[in-house]
Amino acid sequence: MTQTFAFDPAPVPTLPIAGSDQLFPVRRIYCVGRNFAEHAIEMGHDPDKEPPFFFQKNPDAIVPPGGDFPYPTQSSDVHHEVELVVALKSGGTDIALEQALDCVFGYGVGLDMTRRDLQAVAKKMGRPWEIAKSFEASAPCGAIQPIAQVGHPAKGALVAKVNGELRQQGDLDQMIWKVPEMIAYLSRFFELRAGDLIMAGTPAGVGAVIPGDRITAAIEGVGEITVTVVAQR
Numbered sequence: 001m002t003q004t005f006a007f008d009p010a011p012v013p014t015l016p017i018a019g020s021d022q023l024f025p026v027r028r029i030y031c032v033g034r035n036f037a038e039h040a041i042e043m044g045h046d047p048d049k050e051p052p053f054f055f056q057k058n059p060d061a062i063v064p065p066g067g068d069f070p071y072p073t074q075s076s077d078v079h080h081e082v083e084l085v086v087a088l089k090s091g092g093t094d095i096a097l098e099q100a101l102d103c104v105f106g107y108g109v110g111l112d113m114t115r116r117d118l119q120a121v122a123k124k125m126g127r128p129w130e131i132a133k134s135f136e137a138s139a140p141c142g143a144i145q146p147i148a149q150v151g152h153p154a155k156g157a158l159v160a161k162v163n164g165e166l167r168q169q170g171d172l173d174q175m176i177w178k179v180p181e182m183i184a185y186l187s188r189f190f191e192l193r194a195g196d197l198i199m200a201g202t203p204a205g206v207g208a209v210i211p212g213d214r215i216t217a218a219i220e221g222v223g224e225i226t227v228t229v230v231a232q233r
Contacts, residue, residue: 013059015087015108016143018223024087024105024144027195029057030186031083031112031133035176035201054186055129057112057199063140068230071211072135075115078229080209081202082160082168082217084153085110086179087144091192100180103192106146107153109223110199111160111215113138116208139199142217142225152179156220158203162213170203172219177201 014023033053063069071078089105112133119132153172160168177185182198209215211231218224 010060013062015062015064015141017106018143018145018149020146025195026059026062026197027193028190029059029061029139029197029199030190031055031057031199032177032182032201036170036174036203055133057134057139061134061137061139063137063227065142065225067137067140067227069111069113069137069140069209069215069227070230070232071209072115072137073232075117077115077117077208079114079116079206080160080162080167080215080217081112081114081206082158082219083110083112083202084108084158084172084175084179084200084219084222085141085144086182086198086200088183088192088196088198089194091187091194091196093187093191095184095187095192097180097184100183100187101152103183104147104152104179105194106144107150107219107222108144109142109217109219109225110197111140111217111225111227112199112202113140114206116206140217140225140227141197142223145222150221153219153221154178156222158219159217160205161216162207162209164214164216167207168203168205170205174203175201 013026085108087105115132155173213229
């Protein structure tokens with residue numbers, strides 16, 4: 001008996017691959033929180049007492065290059081967070097630290113857009129962050145740069161500008177947990193697979209945006225993306 005769907009399944013979220021006609025299919029998006037000491041401090045936490053932790057975004061929250069960011073409803077305080085995006089070509093469970101980089105396909109630039117007001121309420125009530133982090137279009141991302149082109153960047157400036165004004169500035173070498181450590185740690189709790197993305201945390205300087213703002217996020221040696229904040233239609 002041939003099985004059919006009750007309705008058309010949703011398309012697979014994808015990102016372009018630099019220098020290729022192929023697309024990178026996105027399976028899951030993991031995000032590490034408080035991975036830069038100064039950002040942890042600006043959010044009211046002590047990075048020496050709390051290790052970084054992880055949360056997820058829905059894969060269909062991806063906004064590919066050239067897309068806009070629609071300002072979300074139910075919020076009046078939406079922040080930008082520039083992050084390194086780690087794209088996996090393989091995975092597994094309990095991945096050894098020394099083998100973690102073998103899982104990496106490439107890297108990109110991403111924005112972890114956050115409904116900060118709703119996050120503050122969730123924190124106060126001890127509730128999960130999904131309502132603040134995993135909403136529609138909350139993960140604008142640039143093209144994936146294969147490691148053959150960019151290697152494994154361990155240092156390089158991260159910056160975010162809004163309407164040309166510098167907001168965030170940091171360096172990849174300031175990350176508390178490095179890429180191999182993130183992969184190895186995550187694989188203890190989840191089975192990582194090809195198509196998974198890891199958003200590696202943000203430096204200090206996060207701030208609010210409003211419709212009409214133009215966000216430019218860049219990572220030295222990895223790439224740059226520009227996103228326009230638009231009002232909901």
